[in-house]
Amino acid sequence: MQKLLKLILTSRVYEAAAETPLEEAAGLSRTLDNRVLLKREDLQPIFSFKLRGAYNKIAHLTEEERARGVIAASAGNHAQGVAFSARKLGIRSVIVMPLTTPQIKVGAVEGYGAEVILHGDNYSEAADHCQQMVETTGMTFIHPFDDDLVIAGQGTVADELLRQSAGQMDAVFVPVGGGGLAAGVAGYLKALCPEIRVVGVEPADSDAMARSLAAGRRIRLDSVGIFADGVAVREVGHLTFDLCRRYLDEIIRVDTDELCSAIRSIYQDTRSIVEPAGALGVAGLKKYVRERKVSGRTLVAVNSGANMNFERLRYVAERTLIGEKQEALFAVTIPENPGSLRRFCSDVLGDRNITEFNYRLAGRERAHIFVGISIRNTGERHAFGQLLGEHGFDNIDLTDNELAKTHVRYMVGGRSPEAGHEVLYRFWFPERSGALVRFLGSMGENWNISLFHYRSQGGDYGRVLIGLEIPPKEEDGFREFLDRLGYRFVEESGNPVYRLFL
Incomplete structure (x- = not known):
């Protein structure tokens, strides 16, 4: 605890990062019958709190480490934080990003002067390549969350909260991915104001911290959700898990619809559009109030980032009404x-x-x-x-019903009398050129496609619904094909909405 406090209080974040405002959300306060405050980390120079931890880590490197340069693996805000910080300090930076990374994010990182290397279809493959480069180049790896100085940089958010609110807060809701922000904020607040409740918020389909805390050990997820990509982490850090286990009061899980609702609520109060991960705090706050029936409290949500792809707004708008x-x-x-x-x-x-x-x-x-x-x-x-x-x-x-909301509502049209032995699957494809060709090429001409639906949603991964005619004697071969393919999938053949409408 003392080590963490010292690192937070002696951090160097303000050489690059801004002290962001703590603003009252009038609309949310009125609707929820509580005083709701938003910590506007979306107003940082890179539109994310990630700048704090990245800069604090890089600023503390030795001259020898600086001379070798820094490297990171990221498809999002950490990449921009490292690139921005390295440019500020005159250090070479290399960012390894998945091939699926939207061009807008690649361009943003390159705009800060970093060298971008595209490798692999996902973060894990990019991270493996990054580690190989660390070993061959001697560059310093900047971890996105599991590092004392990174955690301390994120913990400066809590220091600002206490000063800006004079400690008058009943609960603080913090987004959780790898756990760096939650660990820093919870550790600092519990040291100085243990009566303030610190609540972590995770997507229901990327809940590595919640599962780890429940099990008493770090749990690695088989797969993670793709909507809140800023917190799509399969395994939390050693340091962050230990700190969150000691200082977080609880974890709240929210679904995609609740996140979309939170994005809209923030927009209505601030006229700013946060990314899905950035809206986690508000989504958790709203769920907390709804389920606990609390009123008259002062509740704070950390708006952690606003690097939203414009193309995703259509999807957010479509899901918002259900989320609310x-x-x-x-x-x-x-x-x-x-x-x-x-x-x-x-x-x-x-x-x-x-x-x-x-x-x-x-x-x-x-x-x-x-x-x-x-x-x-x-x-x-x-x-x-x-x-x-x-x-x-x-x-x-x-x-x-996720199948109904994502696909079927756009393709109601009745059954095909010609389709025989049809099975239905939802796939998550890397959103890049050649993904569909790879799928079809792997399948060859063994099975006929009887149904297909794809709709761009502006994310790193596309959602595809496919019907295939699979004779019973070929089911084993089809299963082997799915295992070799390597794409995430869910079978929907038994879903009632499929039987009714398709």
Whole structure:
């Protein structure tokens, strides 16, 4: 504890980083009946808190280490932090980035004077190549989170929070990836104001810290989510795990829809657009208030970054209403006869606001409708499902069905009578040229594609839905193909929304 405090208080971050403001979010405060404050790390020179840790580490290098240069593996904010810091100090920097990295991020890093090397389809492959270069070049590796000086640099956020709030905070919500920011903030606050609750926030599909804390040891995830790519870490650090285990009060997990809702909430209060990882603090804060029913408290969320790809805004907007519990999606079955659709609309939908309505003739006995409605809360969503049942309409609540939200709502069109022995899979492809060709080339001409859906969402990975005709005797061979392919996938053949609409 004493070592960490000393490193934080003697850090050199302000040679490059700014002391960011702590601002009241009037809209969130009013909506949540609590005083909500936002720590605006999205206003740093590189639009992310990562500058603090990177600069503090590089500024403490010896002259000999500086002469050899610095190197890092990153596809995001850490890369920009290292590049910016190295330029500030007149040091050569090399950043190894995956081939899937969007050009906007590559250009930003190169704009700070770093040499960019593109290698591999993901961070792990880039990191392995980076380590090989460390061994052959002697350059100093700048770790994104598991380093005392990096943690101390991030911990200066907590020092500012205490000064800016005069210690008048009930809880602080901190995004968690590798754990550097959470470790620094929690360690500092618990040393000086142990009564302040420090809550880490992770995406539900990238929850390495939560699982590690529950197990009492570091857990390595088999895969991580791709939406909040700034915190998509398979394994947290040795140092960060130890500090978070001692000083974090709890971890809250949030899903993609809740993150989209948080991005919108921040925009409404600040007119700034944070990246998904940057909105974790607000997403966790909103969930905390909703589930704990707290009011009249002073709650702080760290807006950790704003390096958002513009192309992703469409996806965020589409998912926001669900994240705010203001939209519900249902599959509804009605009789396929004259007047049934009119009766469904007049007797059940009534004056409700319709956000989506998809229908296509699929048979002569029953019709399946994909419908979205505006709601005010979860209770209204459940009440609508009950109302459907009372009117004799079979229905399935699809609001939490990822297949429905990501693909099916855009491709409702009925079954193909020609498709036989069809199986359905969702794949995550590296978003770069040749990914689909590689998939098709690996598969050869063994199996016929019977369904395909892809829609750009502006991320490092694309989401693809594929239907394939796989005869029973070839199922083992297909499984072997999937194992060799190396792409992340989920089988959806048993998903009810597939059976109803596709």
